[in-house]
Amino acid sequence: MAKENKAVITLFGAAGDLAQRKLYPSLFKLYQKGYIGDHFALLGTSRRQKSDEEFQEMVAKSISSIKETEKDQAKNFVKHFFFQPHDVTKPEHYVALKERIEELGKKFGTDDNRLFYMSMAPQFFGTIALNLKKQGLLSDDGYNRLVIEKPFGRDFESAKKLNDELSETFNENQIFRIDHYLGKEMIQNIEALRFGNTIIESLWNNRYIDNIQVTLSEKLGVEERAGYYDNSGALRDMMQNHIMQVVAQLAMEQPVSFTDSDVRVEKIKALRSLRVYTPSEAASNFVRGQYDAGQDTNAYRHEDGVDPQSNTETFVAAKLLFDNYRWSGVPFYVRTGKKLADKFTRIDVVFKKPLIDIFANPRMKSEQSLKSNVLTIFVEPDAGFSLRVNAKSAGQGFNTEPVDLKFMQDDSTKAESPEPYERLFHDALEGNHTNFASWSEIAYAWKFVDVARKLWDIEEPQFPNYVPGSMGPVAADELLERDGRQWVYRLNK
Ligand SMILES: NC(=O)c1ccc[n+]([C@@H]2O[C@H](COP(=O)([O-])OP(=O)(O)OC[C@H]3O[C@@H](n4cnc5c(N)ncnc54)[C@H](OP(=O)(O)O)[C@@H]3O)[C@@H](O)[C@H]2O)c1
Incomplete structure (x- = not known):
């Protein structure tokens, strides 16, 4: 009851x-x-x-x-x-x-x-x-x-000032900072998947994982939020909070128990080991974009309420590196933007290929090489996950092909699932902090994105640089290509 x-x-x-x-x-x-x-x-x-x-x-x-x-x-x-x-x-x-x-x-x-x-x-x-x-x-x-x-500050300095002001009245245990992404069913499911399954958690490290990709893609432009957005941009509006929170859940160690204080300790530890770039490292590990005009749609700079000279980014992608034992050498690639191909949020965990591909032996006459296993967590609009594995293609010869083992929530389950605000309101009434961002998490996230922000504030971008309906600027693809990788979700070219 x-x-x-x-x-x-x-x-x-x-x-x-x-x-x-x-x-x-x-x-x-x-x-x-x-x-x-x-x-x-x-x-x-x-x-x-x-x-x-x-x-x-x-x-x-x-x-x-x-x-x-x-x-x-x-x-x-x-x-x-x-x-x-x-x-x-x-x-x-x-x-x-x-x-x-x-x-x-x-x-x-x-x-x-x-x-x-x-x-x-x-x-x-x-x-x-x-x-x-x-x-x-x-x-x-x-x-x-x-x-x-949200938003909790515009940069580390303003966030700290705000936190100091709040701390005059409330202590950390009394403050519940909303990040509605943490109220989403499949974001909460990251912990169940990781810590409830030996076959997943035992492989959740740099020995078996090649890279992790997080995509928060929006189809709409700025709509009626232009005034706010033009003063904020994708880095502040989406990356500093939602993306960093998702990444912290993916990267953290197993908490001692599933209580808010134990989960917080591990998220903070993970974010502490996130490498804060120098400005020149940020220049090559962050990508920004702004959408151009499309068929029947305005360029960002021509949207109502947007400065026609605006250098605000409507897209951001970045490569994140954790300097810790579990993740050393495993890049986390993240991206988010407006006016992209579709509205969805997904996480793709790309596993390493087998060290030796025995099927690639020319005598076996294999036409295809093995593909990476990929665990995809579909956050929205679909909710579920899939695991891509290699299997033998049916028929003569010996070829392999990737097949997906898939679990997707049906519509009635999704309909019964509480909205993020319902969950978070309930958690706050219960005094449960698990799905709220602590000050330390917010501080580390600001310190990470501030380097790019400061750089972008002084360097003139070449905007606009992507077309509506795409997955952002070419540079976002190149961010992975230069590491010999690709986004798992990409449009057919
Ligand atoms: N809307 C969203 O979807 C959304 C999503 C995520 C986060 N947020 C965040 O949620 C917060 C609220 O957003 P919102 O969209 O609901 O804002 P909003 O529609 O602009 O509402 C602001 C409210 O503040 C009141 N207000 C303004 N100045 C006041 C004053 N001096 N004293 C007392 N009340 C005052 C306004 O009423 P009066 O004019 O009558 O005072 C109004 O009720 C913001 O922090 C926003 O960033 C909003």
């Missing part, structure tokens, strides 16, 4: 896009499953004036795509929502907020547990945290937790 969590959730940015599209629907799922119930209340805040009733209507609208049979449940659910007009920059506004949090805590019997969720522009995170402490909004009896949205 589901354990009911008790808390007053104070949501900053309650009228925002994220809250309406993701947070309220996720909370409703938790409510339906019994993870929250009679003893929870959500106090929404933003500057605009709203009555409790108007706010409840807004929440009801955000979960309106529910079945007829769920309508009564939705009516009861929205009765837990309240609104407080509040400007986070005005210290005096925290007085009324405090009173309402206390009142709701008593009314709903929440054991005085308080979860503060910052779903607004990052420049306000430090101010809010400071005021929560100064104006006495923290609970003395229950827990105090802070959930914080």
